[in-house]
Amino acid sequence: MTESGTRRLLLERALLPGGWAQDVAVDVEGGTIVSVTPGAAPVGRDRIAGIALPGLPNLHSHTFQRGMAGLAETRGPTGDSFWTWRQVMYRFLAHLTPDDVEAVAAYAMMEMLEGGFTALAEFHYLHHDQDGRPYADIGELAGRIVAAAAKVNMGLTILPVFYAQGGFGGAASNEGQKRFVCDVDMYARLLERTRQIARAMDDAVVGIAPHSLRAVTPESLDAVLNLAEDGPVHIHVAEQMKEVEDCLAWSGHRPVAWLLDHAHVDRRWCLVHATHLDAAEIRDFAYSGAVAGLCPITEANLGDGIFPGVDFLAAGGSFGVGSDSNVQITASGELRQFEYSQRLQHRGRNLLAEREGQSTGRSLYDKALAGGAQALGRRIGRLEPGHRADFVILDDAHPDLAGLSEDAVIDAYVFVADRAAIDAVIVGGRTVVANGRHVLRGEIAERYAHTVARIRS
Structure with missing residues (x-):
């Protein structure tokens, strides 16, 4: 897994070290966050809908x-x-x-x-x-x-x-x-x-x-x-x-x-x-x-x-x-x-x-x-410069999150919706889960199923 290039993101809602923020511009280089700017304009950015939590x-x-x-x-x-x-x-x-x-x-x-x-x-x-x-x-x-x-x-x-x-x-x-x-x-x-x-x-x-x-x-x-x-x-x-x-x-x-x-x-x-x-x-x-x-x-x-x-x-x-x-x-x-x-x-x-x-x-x-x-032993778990660009994006249209804001969203995610609320996952600035499914799910699941069927038989 080698990261290269730059990704310019705009997170609609995100949990930052200082609290919740809207329209958060995040610049990523080589898989690492280099800047975080709340209240940013969307121009020239990849807009990420939903609620972003550190992975x-x-x-x-x-x-x-x-x-x-x-x-x-x-x-x-x-x-x-x-x-x-x-x-x-x-x-x-x-x-x-x-x-x-x-x-x-x-x-x-x-x-x-x-x-x-x-x-x-x-x-x-x-x-x-x-x-x-x-x-x-x-x-x-x-x-x-x-x-x-x-x-x-x-x-x-x-x-x-x-x-x-x-x-x-x-x-x-x-x-x-x-x-x-x-x-x-x-x-x-x-x-x-x-x-x-x-x-x-x-x-x-x-x-x-x-x-x-x-x-x-x-x-x-x-x-x-x-x-x-x-x-x-x-x-x-x-x-x-x-x-x-x-x-x-x-x-x-x-x-x-x-x-x-x-x-x-x-x-x-x-x-x-x-x-x-x-x-x-x-x-x-x-x-x-x-x-x-x-x-x-x-x-x-x-x-x-x-x-x-x-x-x-x-x-x-x-x-x-x-x-x-x-x-x-x-x-x-x-x-x-x-x-x-x-x-x-x-x-x-x-x-x-x-x-x-x-x-x-x-x-x-x-x-x-x-x-x-x-x-x-890694610089992860915080949405701030110098840390890996690892985010979990919750689907704010999920019924269990409807009408909720800020910490109430995390309560609903942890105690009610669980993984069904996850829409996307970004690791090192790269989107690896979209619409709740890993981008390589079909290939990986097929190989796994053949493997365990043989072992278990």
């Missing part, structure tokens, strides 16, 4: 899992959980070829764009061939993720995952994990190759992702963190109570407390899920400046539990949202599920708005923009 970042995804969406919804003989779901995932990924990975990733990213996400942090842990051996090009599958992003025009932060152990205390990995596992030296080669591959994309970022505390040792975690350079650092942590109990048994500490005590967790970090926190962890996590990477739809689907959002935000914590397992892909749906989880937990309403009279949808959207941009 939301998706801070956590495993795109290959889109191909198994719905396959784990049959009850098993014992209590179903995240851990039984994981067995279904292992069986599914055992069949994936590099072509399959690219086809499924392109389809998932296309749906992200149609659903209001304009940039992605891909937590990429499928590295090796079906027999567990590295490909001749150690970055083969990372290259397929980059190729898929370039195809659909998705802004990308790719996070090669370090996965070395099967459990706390250096337990051996199992058969289902053989396509993930690297030692530190192999991971260093994989990371360097991914950086080489990502240079083909304009504005791509490469970070690192120790998979989880159960998948690393303290020594290998330290070694991998030394490879991070200045990129983002993402890690799964405290998603399941079993993980908390196992970490306590291994170390005497809860996972987030252990991580905060043993690593220099700061604004570069994204702690994914972090579902199960005690009061001290909430306080210290918020103080660290790291982002909570929340995936409310997946967390509900897997039965993970409910993130302590009210207390975390009260402590000054930052969050963004991601689509994780991609069982359903909708940016506004992730925000809605987050708020609804808090309503169920606390038996109240409008719990994630900060003050009386504030729009809950706007509060959620603004916070997820800022936290997502921080987690992806």
Whole structure:
């Protein structure tokens, strides 16, 4: 995805950092906003009808899992959980070829764009061939993720995952994990190759992702963190109570407390899920400046539990949202599920708005923009000079938006209309979704359908 040339836009209504504005002239060069002028004349500009919002970042995804969406919804003989779901995932990924990975990733990213996400942090842990051996090009599958992003025009932060152990205390990995596992030296080669591959994309970022505390040792975690350079650092942590109990048994500490005590967790970090926190962890996590990477739809689907959002935000914590397992892909749906989880937990309403009279949808959207941009390590999420020209255009003729203005539009989008209100999506100044459909939908969907039909049969 390489951007060139200039585009002169006129946005009818737009959400700027300072608030709502009309007739906003936006000049774009090389995919980046160079000027923003409210109240401008339309002469010589490409007029964009509707309501422009900054595109939301998706801070956590495993795109290959889109191909198994719905396959784990049959009850098993014992209590179903995240851990039984994981067995279904292992069986599914055992069949994936590099072509399959690219086809499924392109389809998932296309749906992200149609659903209001304009940039992605891909937590990429499928590295090796079906027999567990590295490909001749150690970055083969990372290259397929980059190729898929370039195809659909998705802004990308790719996070090669370090996965070395099967459990706390250096337990051996199992058969289902053989396509993930690297030692530190192999991971260093994989990371360097991914950086080489990502240079083909304009504005791509490469970070690192120790998979989880159960998948690393303290020594290998330290070694991998030394490879991070200045990129983002993402890690799964405290998603399941079993993980908390196992970490306590291994170390005497809860996972987030252990991580905060043993690593220099700061604004570069994204702690994914972090579902199960005690009061001290909430306080210290918020103080660290790291982002909570929340995936409310997946967390509900897997039965993970409910993130302590009210207390975390009260402590000054930052969050963004991601689509994780991609069982359903909708940016506004992730925000809605987050708020609804808090309503169920606390038996109240409008719990994630900060003050009386504030729009809950706007509060959620603004916070997820800022936290997502921080987690992806890219200049995105704001309609201002120096940032990528990534916009979601809502259809102001949609019945659910009729008669609404300013923040009420975001409330209707998040809590009522969802992705049906999205008319167009612009990424790096290029229109990639028009009339609610990706410009390459037919081609990408056909390839995906053939791929998953073969795998599932």
